Amino acid sequence: MARTDQLGAPASTVYVDGENTLHRYWLHAASVATGIAPANVYGVQQVTPGAVTWKKTYEAFQQGGGERYSMKFFPEYTVDVQMFAANVPAFLAAITNTTFAQAAGYYALPLVFEDWPLITWEQIYRQSDNSTVVGSMIFQDLKLKEFNFQSNNDNNIITIPFYSNHAPLYVDDSAQPVYDKFSGDGSTTAFTLSQTPLPVTDVSAGVADCSDFVLDNLIFCKVKTSTQDYGARQKSGISVTGTTLTFTTAPAASTEIEVFYLYAVA
């Protein structure tokens, strides 16, 4: 390597244009099943994720001691989705699991939302053949913030603001996500995943106290009781061997177990 090196020209395969990017999501309120199908998102003009910021940081030190030790808690970032106004109502109804359709007798959709994770989003970067996947971004546990419809003279694009408290991930093109849901019965401790989870880099090794991120290669494993609105992330008490997810203590009857992970593209 010399300071005078000239690199080769950019190959046509390095371009990843937004028009070729597919957006889809997994609905957390989906019925119990394995390999739950994601829903494609129509009308997307742009998706703008913000950088992760930390809502709480500490510096630990002792008097007369050495260097300070920094600890970070609670990552947070925004994800703004811009789409055609005409596509927004159906999208909102779908992700909030709300009935909004003339045929069903519901004629208005209130624009106020609960503050809990509704969906996990994937934006898939592809080459210009709309077929060759370059990689994808996962925005897990997106919560919907309040917003409103504006009006402008040109094509009306609405920004739908989300945020998340769990780290975004970049996924290699050879892996893809899968979302499995199981029912607990109070006695079963072992559940068979639909695929074999692939290793995921555990950021807790590099970022202090972000240990809710990866547990036995699961991006998340949650348990939701029948009275809860959303599942609680499991930070211990589970293990995965092959396709078997084992709980130390059987999830209670009527609970829903949500598992999100990556598996190899065939």
Added chain:
Amino acid sequence: MSVRAGYEIEDIQRVVHAVIAAKVSTASPWTSWTAILGWPESDVLNNLAKPVIYVEPPTMIARTVQQGAMSSGVWEMIVGCWDDRKTGGTQEINIIGSQLLNFFRDKKTSHDTTKITITLGSTTYTSKDLIDMGVNVISIVGPREIATTDLKEFRTEFILTIRN
């Protein structure tokens, strides 16, 4: 990236022609037409029973760069349609043009599922698509009507913009 450095004008033209030739050899209504490499001279037209789609050489109109490197090209090329049979009327030329527009707007079909076999230099590439060959058609605009000496002949041209 199979288009050869230093042979881009020749290779891009031949790759795009090969893709259109693959269409006219297999898919209806494309089988009603013929693909021609370059400008169709009158003796060529006279020997063909079908309307032609002709593919002209590309022209470099811009470049894209990465820092510390050579640049790559943005090209424009003309793809024209010519119905000289004097029987198709405006309907035939409009169908040819619409099919061309739709083909290149459908990126999966034009850049992935349509396969070609082509020899560039001494290398033969088998069952490749546009992306494999390093040709990315990022837009098609047109048609532009071209006057003909015979009122019963119809000719239009489209401009493809290509990254390579």
